[in-house]
Amino acid sequence: MDFLLGLFSRVTGNEEMGRLLFIGAIGLSTVLAVVAVILLMLGLQDPVQRRLELIKRGHLGNTASQEAPSNLQLLLERVGQRFASAESAKASVTQTLLMHAGYRSSSAVQMYWAVRLLLPLVLVGIALLLLPIIPKVSLNQGLLLVAVAAGIGWLVPALYVDKRKQMLQGRLRAAFPDALDLMVVCVESGLALPTTIERVAEEMSVSQVELAEELALVNAQIRAGIPSTEALKQLAVRTGLEDVQGLVSLLAQSIRFGTSVADTLRIYADEFRDRRTQAAEEMGAKVGTKLIFPLIFCLWPSFFLVAIGPAIIGVLRAFR
Incomplete structure (x- = not known):
């Protein structure tokens, strides 16, 4: 807490103003967390709302072939629907990418964008919690750490889907x-x-x-x-x-x-x-070119060290 309060004071240049901003940020975060928990409890735990969501998705019965989605999946779909509608996602690049990666459900695009939007926020929150633990962190370093956490959270889902597609x-x-x-x-x-x-x-x-x-x-x-x-x-x-x-x-x-x-x-x-x-012959022809860099950076320095090293040592001893 003292670390975050010091950051606010250094940004504003006034200790009283920094304290007010710090209290306001804590209050706003508390209110948003309480509202999110209330919406989660009322929207997802309500049997009527859950039943309506299952009817919209086509899960009318508890059959073995249709597995009902969890509350977390429904929440991610609702978040993703704010940014990617089902109509515009049918022929989109994201839909094609997810299809090639093996994700072919009707809500795959919504789940993908929900994860890409929520994961940076989670990592940013974890980074802010870890800042007081790290000793001697300046304001610029803290901002850089938060930006790196947000970038990792944004890129990791895309890299995972692309890797799954390639595999x-x-x-x-x-x-x-x-x-x-x-x-x-x-x-x-x-x-x-x-x-x-x-x-x-x-x-x-x-x-x-x-x-x-x-x-x-x-x-x-x-x-x-x-x-x-x-x-x-x-x-x-x-x-x-x-x-x-x-x-x-x-x-x-x-x-x-x-x-x-x-x-x-x-x-x-x-x-x-x-x-x-x-294709096999082409890959075999590229082997010689690909071996140039390991030879230059790994093999040749050690070879020259073994071959020319004793002569250089003899020359240095002679001129000493």
Whole structure:
């Protein structure tokens, strides 16, 4: 308390004014905290309000397939709705990013922006509580610490979602060649495209869960009446992979013009293997260039130290 009071006094240049501002800040913080707790208790703990929220979200019954959201999730959704509406989020960049990262619920955008807005405030509050504990902290250093805490709180959710997107797409990209080979075998054996997708999803449900779920969703959409081309286009949109987009385009053209799906898959599989080979050769060609910096900064200094060091020591002893 004395530290914060000293900060207010140094900012205002007057001890009485700093004390008044300090008391006012404490009072305002107390009032806001009490109001937040009251709203939380009245809005989220009220069974009627919770029931209305569940009805709006479609959770009309306690079924095993529909898990009711928690009070914290409802609170985050309400905060996020102030900054991102569902209508404007359908085709937004954030919605696409969250979809590629695996967050595909209707409230994913609201939850994302709520976390990005509330986490900086929480970290700023923790930084303000830690300032009196840190010894010999000036006003500029305290402001810098608060700004760093706010920046970390703002960037961490975005970095986490981007990292999750890269990991998910990496697993899908690694599983795609096996799925493509299985599709070629199934189609050449006489199975139709929906049956092929279903069989591949069943075979890959153990080793590659993510791709199996995507293919099972495509099969469910086809069974529900959605055309095969539209279901495959939605698969390309959900995954965001160029390999899947190329396969979807070829299959859509094959279905549209009535050509053989087996020939299309076989040709695309051959081209895909060629692209994988070229990508591996490109990565191998870059190894020599990437090794320059470790050699310059790690290996060569020690080499010169061992090779030229004794000669330099002999020269220094001779001229001493």
